[in-house]
Amino acid sequence: MLTFSAARELVISQALQHRSPRPALSLPISDALGHILDEEIRADREYPPFNRSTRDGFAVHSSEASAGAALHCIGEIKAGDTVHQPLSPGTCVQIMTGAALPPSADAVVMIEFTRRSGDSVTFERATQPGQNFVPAGSEAHAGDLALSPGLRLGFAELAAAAQVGRSELRCHPRPAVAILSTGDEVVPIVPTPGPFHIRNSNSVSLEAQVKLAGGAPSPLGNALDRVDDLSAKIELGLQADILVLSGGVSMGKYDLVESVLKGMGAEFYFDAVAIRPGKPAVFGRCRDTLIFGLPGNPVSTMVTFHLFVIPAIDILSGARPRPLPLLHATLSTPLKEKPGLTHFLPAQLTWPTSQPQVHALPWQGSGDITAMTQANCFLMVPADRPDIVAGETVSVLPRTDVL
Ligand code: AMP
Ligand code: MG
Numbered sequence: 001m002l003t004f005s006a007a008r009e010l011v012i013s014q015a016l017q018h019r020s021p022r023p024a025l026s027l028p029i030s031d032a033l034g035h036i037l038d039e040e041i042r043a044d045r046e047y048p049p050f051n052r053s054t055r056d057g058f059a060v061h062s063s064e065a066s067a068g069a070a071l072h073c074i075g076e077i078k079a080g081d082t083v084h085q086p087l088s089p090g091t092c093v094q095i096m097t098g099a100a101l102p103p104s105a106d107a108v109v110m111i112e113f114t115r116r117s118g119d120s121v122t123f124e125r126a127t128q129p130g131q132n133f134v135p136a137g138s139e140a141h142a143g144d145l146a147l148s149p150g151l152r153l154g155f156a157e158l159a160a161a162a163q164v165g166r167s168e169l170r171c172h173p174r175p176a177v178a179i180l181s182t183g184d185e186v187v188p189i190v191p192t193p194g195p196f197h198i199r200n201s202n203s204v205s206l207e208a209q210v211k212l213a214g215g216a217p218s219p220l221g222n223a224l225d226r227v228d229d230l231s232a233k234i235e236l237g238l239q240a241d242i243l244v245l246s247g248g249v250s251m252g253k254y255d256l257v258e259s260v261l262k263g264m265g266a267e268f269y270f271d272a273v274a275i276r277p278g279k280p281a282v283f284g285r286c287r288d289t290l291i292f293g294l295p296g297n298p299v300s301t302m303v304t305f306h307l308f309v310i311p312a313i314d315i316l317s318g319a320r321p322r323p324l325p326l327l328h329a330t331l332s333t334p335l336k337e338k339p340g341l342t343h344f345l346p347a348q349l350t351w352p353t354s355q356p357q358v359h360a361l362p363w364q365g366s367g368d369i370t371a372m373t374q375a376n377c378f379l380m381v382p383a384d385r386p387d388i389v390a391g392e393t394v395s396v397l398p399r400t401d402v403l
Helices: 004-018 155-163 201-213 227-237 257-263 298-316 369-374
Strands: 025-028 057-060 070-077 091-095 107-110 114-117 120-123 145-147 168-171 176-182 216-223 242-246 267-270 282-286 289-294 327-331 342-350 357-360 377-381 393-398
Touching (some): 004 298, 145 155, 201 242, 201 298, 257 267, 342 369
Parallel strands (some): 176 216, 242 289
Antiparallel strands (some): 057 107, 267 282
């Protein structure tokens, strides 16, 4: 059976082969968060555009502002003021943070290290040339590359685009991700369910996970455990770039997802992974659509989406697949799990000191959504290290939606 990392590698290599160029979109900057940039963005001028003071104080010629020296203050410069006049010998000018230095000034002295008496300013410390301002062009020159194609647009990247005057950005479209739950027992969330029915929570968690990952979800509801209903709804899902199914991939008599997909021409790259929860996870392709058959137990669905679907969404979004953002933490309560499988246990990461600590939460197994709401991470128990004592360092996969 594949390890989870070998299974991820398979997803990545198949998704890379599968990536078909779709036309880029021009998006207003306010809608571009999380999209992948599909153009070069260059600096339109020098950054900063002028010698920018980083302190409130006095702009000086550094050679004239030695400890104990006094200069005549000729006025003030605020952020946004137009500044052309060079500083005359023997003078200084009061300057605010963000304002432009006069052309010949080569230092700013913080107001805290000066004494003022009328128009005379006395300096208490030695002044170094270059201190307390950012020279024009030191962050970027006009024409320099500010953002490269393939970059994910987070808040800093959007600020960089705004800084160089871009209000529209050419981006890759989000991949379309169809979501289909399966199960005769699965019913919509609104009407009161029958005593043996289960509300369709997986469609909701999957839709949220798709959005968080940067995909465009299209929920298709639920298919009954019947060949005709499954094939009709899978057929709809094959219009998307990725189809994510939940349930129907275990060994039960009514677990029909794999056989129905096979009948529709799907090929499979794996149909089990050595993990718990989530062992029966299936990955394949049918026509032009990548297919994930995730086990239906809600925590299994969540874990397997995190491990396997996110890299496919990354790649079809035009990005490089994000590595699993594993952190290290000290285990605070001992663990004993079944060997041979890598476990991903709902767990809580805390920072009682500078060293993070983690403990697995009590749970009733992979159907326990309630335990998941207490969890801000999954604690990874390696297949070959099923016994871990308190105090050892372990890896955890944070839930980046809540942490
Ligand atoms: P399955 O993978 O189809 O064998 O389902 C495993 C367990 O997950 C069963 O207890 C199902 O009732 C439950 N389950 C399956 N699909 C869903 C769903 N969409 N929402 C909530 N629970 C589900
Ligand atoms: Mg089922």
